[in-house]
Amino acid sequence: MSVHSTTKRLLAPDIAAMKRRGDPIVALTAYHAHTAAIADKHCDFLLVGDSLGMVMHGFETTVPVSLELMIMHGRAVVRGARHALVVIDMPFGSYEESPAVAFRNSARVMKETDCGAVKIEGGKSMAPTIRYLVERGIPVMAHIGLTPQSVNVIGGFKAQGRTKEEWVSIEEDARQVAEAGAFAIVLEAITEPLAERITASVPVPTIGIGASPACDGQILVMEDMLGLSPRVPRFVKKFGKVAEVIEDAIRDYAHDVRTRAFPTPEHTYSMIDGTPSKTRRATTKDSGATADTGTRTAGEVTGADSGGGLKRMEGGRRTTSKRIKTP
Template sequence: MSLHAQTHRLMAPDIAAMKRVKPIVALTSYHAHTAAIADKYCDLLIVGDSLGMVMHGFETTVPVTLDMMIVHGRAVVRGARRALVVVDMPFGSYEESPSVAFRNAARVMKETDCGAVKLEGGRRMAETTRYLVDRGIPVMGHIGLTPQSINVLGGFKTQGRTRDEWPAIEADALALSDAGAFAVVLEAMSAPLAARITEQVPIPTIGIGASSHCDGQVLVMEDMLGLSPRVPKFVKKFGAVATAIEDAIRAYAEEVGARRFPGTEHTYAMKDEPRDLAAVTKKPKKLST
C-alpha cells in the first residue's frame, strides 16, 4: 500500500482557485536550500530562466538551455515540500511548434517532477498552450515584458504605458486564459493596464513590476534579498544579503590570515591523545650544551 506525503503540495488548480480569495505569494528559486526556506512562506516557486543572469552571469536569458533548467528545477523540487514549482521553458525549446513544445515540456515535467511549466508570449502561444494543457501539462503564461524577446523589443522596456498598446496586451491575456493557462505573469506593465487585465481574466495574474492590483506577486529572490548588484525599479530590497556575505568572507579571510581559524574546536584530535593543538604544534626545546 502506498503512503501519501503528509504535506499536500499545491497544484495548478489550487493556485487558480486563489483568485480573489487571497494574494498569491511567489518567488523565483534556483537551488534546494533557498527553496526549502521560501517554501515555508510561498504558494508558488518559479524556476525562472532568469537563472542565466543571476546564477551564470549571462547578460540576458537567451543563452539558457533546457538542460540548465532541468538541473535547477530538479534541485528546487527536492527542496520544496508545499509550494507549486513551475519551471520556465527556455528560449528555443517551445516556439517551433506545439509538438516540439510538448516533447520538451514533457521532458521537464518527467525529469524535475515539477507541477507546471511557463511559456512567454500571448496570442502566438495560445495554440501551444492549449496543446500542452490538453495533454496533461499545466501552463503558466507570461506577457508584458518578455525577456526572451529582448532582441526584438530593443531592451527591457515597460509595456502598456500608452493606451494604444493596451488592446494587444489585453488580447494576449484573454487568449492565454481561453487556451487553458492556469495563471499568467504580468511583467513590467503599467499599473492601470495590469488592474484592467486582472479584472478581465478569470485566472490569477502574478505581477512583477505590475502593481498591487494583481492577484499575486513574484520577484527574483536574489534581487529582493539585496544580492544582485543592479535591480529594476520595481524591486524592493527586503534584505542586505550581499553585505552580509562580504562581511562574513572578510572575517573568514582575516581569521585565516591570523591563524585564528581553524581553532581547536574545529579540528579532530587523536582518540588517545589530548586535544591541545598548541601542545601538538609546539616546537621542541633545544638541548643545552
C-alpha cells in the same frame, strides 16, 4: 511526490482557486535547494526562472539558457520544496517552434524534475501551444507584457503598455492565453491601469512583477529582493541586505585565517588514542573532544563560535553527530 508524503503540495488548480477566494498569491524565484526550502515555508509557488542564466551564471540575457540547465536547477528546487507548487520556465528555443516540440520538451521537464507546471512566454502566438499542452496534462503559466526572451526584438528590457495604443494587443494576449487554458498569467513590467483591466477581465490569477498592486499576486527574483543582486530593475523592493551579510562574514573569515584565529581546536580532529595536537593552544584543555563528537565542553567554545557549532549535517537533518565515538 512520494505516496508516503504527509504534506500536500499545492497544485496548479489550487493556485487558480486563490483568485476566486480573493487570497493574494505570494511567489518568488528559486534556483537551488536550500533557498527553495526557506521560501517554501512562505510562498504559494516557486518559479525556477530562466533569469537564473543572468543571476547564477552571468549571462547578459536569458536567451542562452538551455533546457538541461533548467532541469538541473529544477530538480534541486523540487528537492528543497515540499509545500509550494514548483513552476519551471521553458527556456528560449524549447517551445516556440510548434506545439509538438513544446509538448516533448515540457513533458521532459515534468518527468525529469517532478515539478507541477511550466511557464512559457508569449500571448496570442503561444495560445495554440498552451491549449495543446494543457489538453495533454501539462499545467501552463503564461507570461505576457515584457517577455525577456524577446529582448533582441524589443531592443532592451523595456516596460510595456505605457501608451493606450499598446493596451489592445496586451489585453488580447491575456484573453487568449486564459481562454487557451493557462492557470495563471505573469504580467511583467506593465502599467497599473493596464494590469487592473487585465486582472478584472480574466478568470485566472495575474502574477505581477513590476506590474503594480492591481495584480492577484506578486513575484520577484529572490536574489533581487534579498539585496544580493548588484543591479536590479526599478520595480524591486530590497527586503534584505544579504550582499552585506555575505561580505561581512567573508571579511571576518579572511581576517581569522590571516591572523590564524581560525581554525581552533573545536574545528580540528583529535587522535582517537589521545595524542595531543601540536597546534593546540596551551590555554585550551584537552578533553578529547573533536569536531565530530559533539561532546565539547562550554570552555572550548570560543567567541568565534556562533553557538550553532555543535550542530552537524547528517542525513539532511541538523543533528548532533554521533558517528565517531571517543574512547
